[in-house]
Amino acid sequence: MADTAVDVHRGEPHGHDDHHHGPQGLLKYLWSTDHKIIAMQYLFTGMAMAVIGGYMAYVFRMQLAFPGISVPGFGQVSPGEYNSLVTNHGSIMIFWVAMPVLIAAFGNYLIPLMIGADDMVFPRINRLSYQIFLLSALILLASFFVRGGGFGGAWTAYPPLSAVGSYNQTQIGATMWLIAVALEFVAFLLGGINFITTLMNSRAPGMKAYDIPLVCWMIVIASILFMLSVGPLIAGAVMLLFDQTLGTGFYDPARGGDPVLWQHLFWFFGHPEVYVVLLPAIGITIEVIATFARKKIFGYKLVLYTTVATGVLSFFVWAHHQFVAGIDPRMANVFTITTLLISVPIAELLFVIIATLYGGSIRLTTPMLWALAFVAEFLIGGVTGIYLGASGADIYFHDTYFVLAHFHYTFFPIAIVGTFCAFTYWFPKMFGKMMNDTLGKIHFWGTIIPFNFIFIPLFVLGIGGQHRRIYNYQHFPELAGPGMYRLREVATISLLIMLAFQLVFFYNCITSWMKGARAGRNPWKANTLEWTTESPPPHGNWPPDQMPNVYRGPYEYGHPDREEDYWPQHQPT
Amino acid sequence: MAHAKPLATLRSATGIPTGRLAVWWVLASEVVIFGGLLGSYLMHRIGHPEWAEAAAHTQTWIGALNTFVLLTSSFTAVLAHQAAEKGNGKEAAKLLGFTILGAITFLIVKSFEWANEISHGYTITANTFWSFYYTAAGLHALHVIAGAIIMGVVAVDAYRGRELHRVELIGIYWHFVDVVWIFLFPLLYIAK
Amino acid sequence: MIERYLIQASTYAGSIDGIILLVTVLVGFWFLAAEGVFFWLIWKFREKPGLKSQYLTGKEKHIKRWITFPHALVLVCDVFIIIGSVRVWYDVKQQLPEADSTIRVIGQQWAWTFQHPGPDNELDTDDDIFTVDELHVEVEKTYHFRLESRDVLHSFSVPVFRLKQDAIPGRSIVGWFRATVEGEYDVQCAEICGIGHGVMAARVSIENPNQHAAWISESSAAIAP
Numbered sequence: 001m002a003d004t005a006v007d008v009h010r011g012e013p014h015g016h017d018d019h020h021h022g023p024q025g026l027l028k029y030l031w032s033t034d035h036k037i038i039a040m041q042y043l044f045t046g047m048a049m050a051v052i053g054g055y056m057a058y059v060f061r062m063q064l065a066f067p068g069i070s071v072p073g074f075g076q077v078s079p080g081e082y083n084s085l086v087t088n089h090g091s092i093m094i095f096w097v098a099m100p101v102l103i104a105a106f107g108n109y110l111i112p113l114m115i116g117a118d119d120m121v122f123p124r125i126n127r128l129s130y131q132i133f134l135l136s137a138l139i140l141l142a143s144f145f146v147r148g149g150g151f152g153g154a155w156t157a158y159p160p161l162s163a164v165g166s167y168n169q170t171q172i173g174a175t176m177w178l179i180a181v182a183l184e185f186v187a188f189l190l191g192g193i194n195f196i197t198t199l200m201n202s203r204a205p206g207m208k209a210y211d212i213p214l215v216c217w218m219i220v221i222a223s224i225l226f227m228l229s230v231g232p233l234i235a236g237a238v239m240l241l242f243d244q245t246l247g248t249g250f251y252d253p254a255r256g257g258d259p260v261l262w263q264h265l266f267w268f269f270g271h272p273e274v275y276v277v278l279l280p281a282i283g284i285t286i287e288v289i290a291t292f293a294r295k296k297i298f299g300y301k302l303v304l305y306t307t308v309a310t311g312v313l314s315f316f317v318w319a320h321h322q323f324v325a326g327i328d329p330r331m332a333n334v335f336t337i338t339t340l341l342i343s344v345p346i347a348e349l350l351f352v353i354i355a356t357l358y359g360g361s362i363r364l365t366t367p368m369l370w371a372l373a374f375v376a377e378f379l380i381g382g383v384t385g386i387y388l389g390a391s392g393a394d395i396y397f398h399d400t401y402f403v404l405a406h407f408h409y410t411f412f413p414i415a416i417v418g419t420f421c422a423f424t425y426w427f428p429k430m431f432g433k434m435m436n437d438t439l440g441k442i443h444f445w446g447t448i449i450p451f452n453f454i455f456i457p458l459f460v461l462g463i464g465g466q467h468r469r470i471y472n473y474q475h476f477p478e479l480a481g482p483g484m485y486r487l488r489e490v491a492t493i494s495l496l497i498m499l500a501f502q503l504v505f506f507y508n509c510i511t512s513w514m515k516g517a518r519a520g521r522n523p524w525k526a527n528t529l530e531w532t533t534e535s536p537p538p539h540g541n542w543p544p545d546q547m548p549n550v551y552r553g554p555y556e557y558g559h560p561d562r563e564e565d566y567w568p569q570h571q572p573t
Numbered sequence: 574m575a576h577a578k579p580l581a582t583l584r585s586a587t588g589i590p591t592g593r594l595a596v597w598w599v600l601a602s603e604v605v606i607f608g609g610l611l612g613s614y615l616m617h618r619i620g621h622p623e624w625a626e627a628a629a630h631t632q633t634w635i636g637a638l639n640t641f642v643l644l645t646s647s648f649t650a651v652l653a654h655q656a657a658e659k660g661n662g663k664e665a666a667k668l669l670g671f672t673i674l675g676a677i678t679f680l681i682v683k684s685f686e687w688a689n690e691i692s693h694g695y696t697i698t699a700n701t702f703w704s705f706y707y708t709a710a711g712l713h714a715l716h717v718i719a720g721a722i723i724m725g726v727v728a729v730d731a732y733r734g735r736e737l738h739r740v741e742l743i744g745i746y747w748h749f750v751d752v753v754w755i756f757l758f759p760l761l762y763i764a765k
Numbered sequence: 766m767i768e769r770y771l772i773q774a775s776t777y778a779g780s781i782d783g784i785i786l787l788v789t790v791l792v793g794f795w796f797l798a799a800e801g802v803f804f805w806l807i808w809k810f811r812e813k814p815g816l817k818s819q820y821l822t823g824k825e826k827h828i829k830r831w832i833t834f835p836h837a838l839v840l841v842c843d844v845f846i847i848i849g850s851v852r853v854w855y856d857v858k859q860q861l862p863e864a865d866s867t868i869r870v871i872g873q874q875w876a877w878t879f880q881h882p883g884p885d886n887e888l889d890t891d892d893d894i895f896t897v898d899e900l901h902v903e904v905e906k907t908y909h910f911r912l913e914s915r916d917v918l919h920s921f922s923v924p925v926f927r928l929k930q931d932a933i934p935g936r937s938i939v940g941w942f943r944a945t946v947e948g949e950y951d952v953q954c955a956e957i958c959g960i961g962h963g964v965m966a967a968r969v970s971i972e973n974p975n976q977h978a979a980w981i982s983e984s985s986a987a988i989a990p
Contacts, residue, residue, distance in 0.1 A: 079960040112581065119579035121591045154957045160934060161917040167874065167959055189602050197594045202581035227602040232609025238708060239613070246697055248704040253935025256621050256701040259918060260933065261613055268609075293810070299823030299832075324920070325931045326938055329858040333851050340843040347795075347839045351832045354799065357806040358828060359819030364811070372807060379799055383792040390846050392784040392853030396767070396927045399920065399955040464770035465924030467953045470963035478771065478924065478951045544580060558818035565817050 033123035034539055038130050039109035040430075045137060046101035050416075052141070053092035058499060060085045060471075065485070065492035067472045080169055082471035083152030088144070090155035091177065094277070095184050096137055098415035102280040103226075104133070104188070106422050107195050107219040109430065113530035114213045116204025116548045116570070118540045120194040129190035136183035143176035151177035154469060156266060159251035159259050163243040175244050182237050185230050192223035204529065204570075206550035211569065213528050213554040214303055218283030222276045225311050229272035236265030263325055267318040274410070275314045279307060281418030282349065285371045288425050289353060291526045292368035293360030294565045296555040299352050306345040306352075313342045323394045332391045339389035346382060350375065361558070361565070365524075366440030370421035373448050374413045381409030384459070402462025405455045412451060420447070420505070427512070428519030432535040435516060439508040446501030453494035457487035527568045528554045596742045600749045603716075607753050610712065611760060614705045618764075627702040628764070630695055635686045636762035639679050640754060646675025647751045650744040657731060657740035665740050666732035669724055672747065676721040683714060706761055713757060716750050767927075774946040774971065775926035777857050782927070784846075784853045791842045798835075857928075861941055864909040868900070872912075872919030872932045875961025877952065884985055894984045898967040900952060903977040907943045920955035923969055929955055944971045 029037060055073075062069055063077040070076050077085070108126065112119055120126050144150040151173040153162040165171025199212065199220045239250040240262065249255030251262050290297050297303060319327055319335040353375060362368070384406040387393045397403060420443075427435050466479050473479040522531035529550070533542050542548065548570035556567040582591060618624055653668035687707075697707040720743070727743045730736045766785060773779050810818075821828060867888050869880035879900045883892035888911075902908055912921050914932040922929040923942070930940050952967035972980060 079963060083957065083960060083962070117579070117581035117584070119581055121579070121582050122595065123579060152960065158918055158956070161957065161959060164917075167917050169960060189599075192602075193595050193598050196598055197591050198581060200587050200594055201589070201591045202584045203586045207586075227598065228605055231602060231605025231607075232612070234606045235610035235613065235712075238610070238712065239704075242697070242704065242708060248698055248708075249701050250704055253933070256617070256624075258617070258620075261616070265609060265613065294818035296820065296822060298821060298828065302823060302832075324929050326933045326936065329854070332854055332858065336850050336854070337847055340847050341840075343843060344836065344840050348832065348836050350799070351835055352823075354803050354806065355828060355832055357803070357810055359821055360806075360810045361812045361816060361818040362807060362810050372803075375803060376800060379796060379803075383796045386792050386846065387785065387788050390784060390788055390850035392781060392850040392857070393788055395854075395857060395929050396781050396785065396924075398929055399922070463767055465767075465951070465953070467922065467955050469957040470953075472963055475964055475966040476951050476953060540579075547580065558820045560820050 031127070033119070033127045035108045035112050035120045035123070035126060036430075036537065038126050039105045039107075041130050042100045042108060042133065043105035045134060046097050046105060049092050049096040049100075049137060053089050053097060054499060054502075056085045056089040056092070058495065060089070061488075061492040061495050063471060064473075065488040067474055077471065079471045080152055081149065083154075083469065084144070084150040084170065084173070086469055087152050087154050087177075088140070088150050091181065092140070093411065093415060094155065094273070095181060096140065098277045098411065099184075099188060100133060101419050102277055102284075102415065102422075103195075103219055103222060104130070104191050106215075106280065106284065106426075107191070107223075109426070110213075110530060111195055111198055111216050111219065112202070113429075113533070113537065113541055114216050114528050114554075115199060115202060115207060116529045116542075116550065117198065117202040118542070118544075118547070121198045121202055122194050125190055126194050129187045129194070132183055132190065133187035136180045136187060139176055139183065140180035143173045143180065146172040146176065148173055156270075157240070157262075158266075159240060159243065159262050162262075163240060163251050165244070171244070175241065178237055178241055178244065182234065182241075185234060185237075188223075188226060189230070192227050195220050195223045196227075204548050204550045207569075210300060210304075211550055211553045213283075214286045214297065214300065215280065215283030217304060218279040218286075218307065221307055221311055222279040225272045225279070225314065226276045229269045229276075229315065232265045233269035236262055260322070260326055263322050264318070267321045268315070270321065271318040272311070272314045274407075275310060277414050278410070279311075281374065281414040281421075282307075282353075284418050284422045284425075285374045286353060286356075287528070288367045288371040288421055289356055290555045290557060291425075291524050292363045292365055292371070293357055294363075294557045295356050295358075295360040296553075296557055297352070298355040298358070300553065300555070302352055303349060306348045309345045310342060310349070313338065313345065317342055317389075320389050320391075320394070323391045324398050336389060336391040340386065343382070343386060343389070350379065350382070359558075366435070366437050366444060367421055367425035369441065369444045370417055370424060373444070374417045374421060377409060377417065377448070377451070378413040381406060381411075381413065384409060397462065399467050400462040401458045401466045401468060404468055405458040405462060408455050408458075412455075416447070416451075420444070425524070426530075427509075428523050429530055429535050429537070431513050432519055433512050433516035434519050434523060435512040436508050439504055443501055443504040443508065446504060447498055450494040450498035450501070454491045454498065457491040461487050522568075525564075525566050527556055527566050529569055532568065532570050590738065592738060592742050593745070596745050600746070603749065603753075607709075607712070607756075610705075610709055611756060614709060614760065617701065617705065621701070624700075624702040627695075627700050628761070630690070630693070631706065631762045632686055632689070633762045635682060636758050639682050639686075640758050642675050642679050642682065643751050643754050646672045646679070647748055649675065650747045653731075654741045654744045657737040660737065662731045662734040662737055665737065666728040669728035669731065669740065669743075673721050673724055673728070676717050676724075679717060680714065683710070709757055710761065713750070713753055716753070720746055720750050771925050772946060772948075773925070773927070774944055774948070774950065775923075775928065776943045776945055777853070778925070778927040778945075780853045780856060784849045787849050788846055791846060795839065795842070858940070861909065861939065862907050862943075864941070865906040866903075867909040867911065868902075869911045869913065869937075870900075870921050870932070871915060872921065872954065872958070872965070873915035874917065874959050875954075875965045877921075877954075877965060877967040879967075881981075881984075884981055892985060894981065896984075898952075900967060900969040901977065901980050902944055902969065902971055904944050904947050904971050904973055907941060909939055909941050912938045912940065917958050918956045919958050919965070922953045922955035923950065924953065925950040925969075931956055944969075947971050947973055947976075 059071050059074045062071040148170040152170045153168045161167050242248040243250050249257045251257045251259050317339045320339045323332050519535045529548050550569045551573050558565050559567050649668050649671040653665045656664035695703050697704050724743050727739045871878040876897050879896045881894040882888045883894050912932045914934040919932040926942050928942050949968050949970050952969050954965035
């Protein structure tokens with residue numbers, strides 16, 4: 001069977017600074033296979049990319065509110081640069097922020113800890129996945145500095161615009177963008193194998209399927225969704241790459257190709273992709289709400305089944321992105337039906353989360369505020385999606401700012417609120433210190449309130465007929481009035497305020513890490529296994545002879561037979 | 574290089590070895606990649622009956638030869654697995670060697686085939702049928718190369734009596750590479 | 766809702782606004798209900814000293830009702846929206862009423878060319894009138910448009926008609942509209958098409974029969990030999 005070279009040093013007590021394995025110093029971090037270190041690498045890379053993506057939003061929003069302005073820290077924005085900024089903002093936020101932070105960082109950190117394992121089952125493949133991911137990020141960043149600049153054909157990269165350099169005027173950037181995205185896909189395919197097989201096989205003794213914390217399930221189901229949906233887009237990307245570099249005509253109508261084929265391949269992946277990032281955020285929200293409402297999740301199996309149903313249905317809705325794209329009009333009716341039906345399991349999921357609050361004892365800590373904000377804001381994103389799934393309404397709303405506001409009301413809760421929720425909740429475990437809760441709350445309100453003032457004006461602009469990816473609305477009389485510009489200014493100034501408050505977060509992180517109160521093993525009095533080990537956990541997570549066994553589910557809060565209102569999974573009955 | 578395997582690798586809550594689970598998941602994602610590519614090809618082909626003219630120039634007998642080569646190499650991979658099951662690392666390595674030989678033969682035959690076609694002007698840009706032909710067969714060939722390399726590493730370990738369970742795993746991957754070809758062959762060579 | 770910003774200038778603008786209103790009413794109800802219950806629960810079950818949380822597994826019927834009923838109701842609402850939407854979609858995109866006139870709309874990087882049929886009201890004849898970035902139509906006449914592209918994807922969008930259709934190179938896509946209000950309004954390109962995407966602004970001029978006839982004869986005179 002398996003050849004097991006067990007590390008003889010594992011029995012010795014050792015702390016955070018492990019001297020017994022492999023290279024020392026900086027090399028240890030570059031070459032580590034420890035899932036927690038790889039998680040940190042993904043986390044910090046993702047957060048750095050978020051700063052870059054946020055900077056891009058700052059630049060283009062300044063241009064939109066004050067056309068022709070020389071943006072401080074950038075200069076004047078040309079139409080070509082504008083297209084590059086919006087293209088790369090979108091690409092970065094989805095592929096280099098949401099996915100690495102929510103799936104790779106928290107998946108890597110939490111899954112082994114929450115199932116009572118000492119690492120992932122394929123640590124070297126894990127390391128390889130991060131290295132490929134880092135390479136993809138570097139290629140994308142490098143693309144901004146080549147002749148022509150970064151790719152300017154939108155994150156959706158529709159050909160013929162994306163296939164022909166003379167059309168998009170960013171020929172080298174376009175190919176580098178495509179290669180960066182393809183490498184990112186490979187990194188996540190590799191990472192997914194670890195998450196899926198580790199969850200399936202390496203659980204602590206006694207941990208049955210329904211004892212697994214829901215955030216682990218969510219990350220693994222998301223990985224499965226990703227793996228099953230990205231294939232056609234990889235095929236499509238190879239074809240686009242060949243069109244760009246070899247002069248093939250896969251998407252060129254003049255040579256028997258079809259531009260709409262790309263759209264189908266892209267969105268067949270693109271739609272499940274939004275659930276790939278949604279599921280981990282919901283998982284994080286569930287963990288935090290259970291802990292701070294001191295309540296068992298209302299319907300563990302219901303959550304699981306509706307999640308799987310959502311995942312399966314998500315493969316059948318993609319063409320709602322293409323209602324007016326020239327598809328057969330009869331097909332549109334099919335996709336309206338499937339798209340509206342998918343609102344049913346998602347609504348159910350949200351209802352279950354809301355119902356969990358009933359009978360709880362709710363403590364409004366910073367992580368809990370983020371989790372509750374996720375629900376409140378995502379509801380807006382979810383309901384505005386109905387307008388776009390209804391084909392008749394979508395005729396008007398397609399490509400307007402209504403779409404943009406809708407997906408920011410889904411993506412922002414997912415990627416930003418979800419991240420801050422997870423980060424503030426697991427910070428004590430990851431770094432061994434408590435974050436300052438007052439600063440946390442200031443950061444929370446300073447983010448959430450401005451967020452709404454950015455995107456509600458954008459809903460209004462969309463209703464008024466404003467289309468996307470246009471650098472200056474002065475050419476459109478119906479969009480150039482003072483009322484319209486006031487809305488753009490409100491959105492932009494709110495963005496500036498929101499960005500300013502992020503400094504509070506960084507300040508809190510650094511000062512808490514350096515001199516925050518020491519966190520014990522379980523500062524939140526939670527039930528799941530990660531809270532049974534030291535903060536931060538040592539290499540191997542527990543001493544080899546103290547690996548936990550599991551005796552119950554993860555959400556046994558408020559149990560009537562107990563005096564305490566929580567009952568950790570690892571405590572024998 | 575010595576590497577401490579985590580205790581996590583010793584567990585199997587599902588009863589299925591972790592390595593086998595991993596290979597099946599890899600194959601699932603590969604099926605969707607090739608499925609997407611071949612599905613796109615099929616949709617195009619149905620919409621462009623005039624491609625039959627271009628498709629007539631693929632060399633069916635070479636394709637058939639390569640099919641036979643791959644099937645044989647899959648057979649030797651099965652035999653290698655059987656040897657590994659019995660603990661006979663050296664025999665398994667030898668049989669894996671034959672499989673790799675099959676891969677190399679496949680690639681050499683393909684090089685001649687493509688050189689021939691290119692010299693007749695059937696290049697990747699000649700028309701969209703040929704674009705699909707080279708892309709699909711090329712992607713497949715890349716998987717053959719990658720598979721052969723990994724198989725070489727597994728064979729070296731097996732020869733030394735180590736990691737014999739991996740012989741089965743690379744065998745599963747190899748059968749998949751074979752199956753993809755079984756789809757490519759009729760689509761590119763027979764359907765004219 | 767949209768009328769606050771843009772008039773309804775076509776025969777189907779009203780029905781598109783109608784389905785949007787239906788969605789607003791249904792979705793607005795759910796939104797307010799869900800957020801209302803949500804915030805009420807946060808307030809009602811806030812931490813109180815000495816009071817322990819309840820142990821609820823999800824099988825309790827009296828709470829589960831609050832999920833299964835809304836769940837079913839959401840489905841019913843979805844059915845209403847689907848029916849409404851399919852009807853509007855059929856009206857705008859699947860049926861093609863008889864044309865009083867046909868025009869060709871050609872998008873390219875970065876301008877709109879409009880081919881009007883001219884005095885003989887037949888497209889692709891010698892007296893056709895070509896304009897750039899200005900479309901002239903007569904009010905209360907049904908037009909078919911043939912939408913084409915010379916290079917990349919574009920999209921023909923007239924917000925006051927509530928009309929939108931992507932233009933694909935290599936294809937000629939047919940659609941229709943019937944204008945109901947006179948005036949001059951924006952035409953936008955609704956699919957990113959390169960660095961000039963933002964300057965592909967055109968205008969549609971909806972004219973009464975006299976104005977339109979006058980425009981036709983002026984433009985024809987201009988190209989007459």
